Amino acid sequence: MKKLKVIELFAGVGGFRLGLEQTGAYEIVWSNQWEPSTKTQHASMVYEARFGAKNHSNTSIEDVLTDQIPDADILVGGFPCQDYSVATTLQNSKGLLGKKGVLWWSIHRILSEKKHPPKYLFLENVDRLLKSPAAQRGRDFAVMLQSLDDLGYAVEWRVINAADYGMPQRRRRVFLLGYHKTSGVYNGLQDSDPKEWLGASGTVASAFPVGALIELQKTFTLGQDLVRLSEQFNIGEKLSPFQNTGICINGQVFTAKTHAQFDGKRTLLGDVLAHGQVPPEFYITPEDLEKWAYLKGAKKEVRTAKSGFSYNYSEGRMQFPDALDKPSRTIITGEGGKSPSRFKHVVQTSKGLRRLIPLELERLNMFPDHHTYLAGISDAKRAFFMGNALVVGVVERLGKSLCEKIIKNP
Template identity: 65%
Template sequence: MENIKVVELFAGVGGFRLGLEGWKNLSSTSNYTKNLDSPYQVIWSNQWEPSTKIQHASMVYESRWDSQNHSNENIEEVVKDCTVIPDCDMLVGGFPCQDYSVATTLKNSKGLLGKKGVLWWSIHKILSDKEQKPKYLFLENVDRLLNSPSKQRGRDFAIILQSLNELGYIVEWRVINAADYGFPQRRRRTFILAYHHTTSIYKKIKAGSPSQWILDKGTIADVFPVVQAAKTNTTEFKLEEDIVAVSEGFNPSGKKTPFENTGIMIDGVVTSMKTVSNYDGEYVLLKDVVIDVKNVPAPYFIAEEDLPKWNYLKGAKKEIRKNATGFEYNYSEGGMIFPDPLEKASRTIITGEGGKSASRFKHVITTPKGLRRLTPIELERLNMFPDEHTYIDKMTDTKRAFFMGNALVVGVIEEIGKSLLNKI
């Protein structure tokens, strides 16, 4: 098969690239011991972190791959001239979840005036401006994308679907919890695949049943099998044809989103249903990623005198608190399992995982030498990155943990990528 040319946006430290290309042609699902033999080839990438002067994630990315075709510039500036982005077969990226509302259409223009700083519109501008549009889109976002904003549940996703519909794409999506399919971390993310009308997959979907595609025959269903949660829970509706009308009038009651965790949009018609995983394979557990205790640096172990602080933060609470203005209020929260169970997949890694200070959300495990936090290598393994992928000179462990809090589970990308190849 000829190479499939890929453009990777919002690249972070390269999770999509690892999933599609492998690392040194080795696959994440084999712990980088077996060949992937992938035709995917990232020909251009972009990573820009607006909130920091030093571009740490981009530095890691460039250290792992050739920096010649990598852009470390604000994508909103880059897309002002989309000719600098090469034509590609597939565009991929984990774009941020933001407020996607549309203010107005622009007269005599292809574009839409969304809110400044909303990076979906950078993707949209590339797709709009390119004469040779990518045949496939493979995107990732947090699971709340289907449910936001709170005043118009599902509106943001409806805007994305209708804007892709206008550009000639069929779109399928699924919320996948990686641990449901044997991966080592409970990480729920929305995965979106789109197929341009010039592709054979588009024509195949149009010729069949929407429900059959998303339950049995689809790209995601082939590798992440599901069953419908209840036979009566399929929702079907047509999106407003005008994207501004979608922005202003979608689900005005703000009640439950009409988008379930699985679905497809064809010609503006949405078919959506709740599904549950149907997996009977092996599972990787937290204990399977843990390194030998003798290789763990001393600062990762929790000192005896700090344990009360950890116990308090992890524990259940019912107490009176004061806000900044002195107003008193009742505060309560449930307890967390502490320490984290080694016989299960790990909890979701968050960006604040690093650092010595006690925290409700950091992982803590039991070892023969006492309780300790997870090391950068273990966090990398929970996202199925190669060991020491984020290690470069002078990169702090706290920053490395931050990268993994922002990353995705590489094995999910690899499996969907392989399934898409079979469809192609």
């Protein structure tokens, strides 16, 4: 089989590309990475250094014309979690226009304007997507599903915690696979029992098995009018109707709660530690230790806001130092830098307490060693990249499973 051609959006430092290329079944034919809040495009610099500048775009995707993007079999990307409300009436020619700066609508625009749209989608986001916004739980996801349904795509999703399947980091993300109605996989899904697809035979379940028990099953139909859906979906309800697993096909949603099933080898935080030379600035100095301990500790105290208002503040204790015999906590974008923090990782070594070095953060996301190392890129920026990245092993396994499904359903 020829390699599947891929468009990679919101590419970061190339996590999607690494995972897909490791399967041997995919070829990235065009990529885009743009960081709106910074003048120097550090992530794009790393991407070009690792994969070359050919067919790579470092321009805001909102400014890239659809005809500048080549046709491909699959569109992938970890798009930003934003407010996906539909801001206009349905009188304009496109049917809808989302707010400028909301990058979901850039994906939608590319799919809607392509004469030959990609047959498959592979997207990633934070699991909060399934229940945002707070005032209308699940609305953003409902708008996404309905807009993809309008464009002819069925969608399968699952919230996957990488550590549940033996990977070194507890990182929960929602992964979405889209199948265009002209694809064989769409037909395979349409002919399947939803519970069987989600619990055993589907693309995600084949890569990441779940226990036979599927709880909180729910079936419902999305509204056809995106504006009305945006304004009225789930109003007055406290919980999102979307569980951690589901499919949407022909406007019909089937969703349920599943539990990971895995009895293989587990990778722990201690397994990724580098035992070579660690720069001295990563070690916690005796004078900073008290501040670290305070930030990591439990608190019950009265605090005063800038307005002068006093309030009771409390939070639980964080493990300090981090446990080496468990998968690591989630890396966040603020992981870098010397300043004491509640959320940065700290490990106990024979030479003392220290923060994690960029190499170890790369390993927690299953990137190659030194992937983000480049002249002019600080350690803090490298940590920021990994806080934004995904776990490459999850992409690789889903990519392999998708390829197998395509071969079985030509």
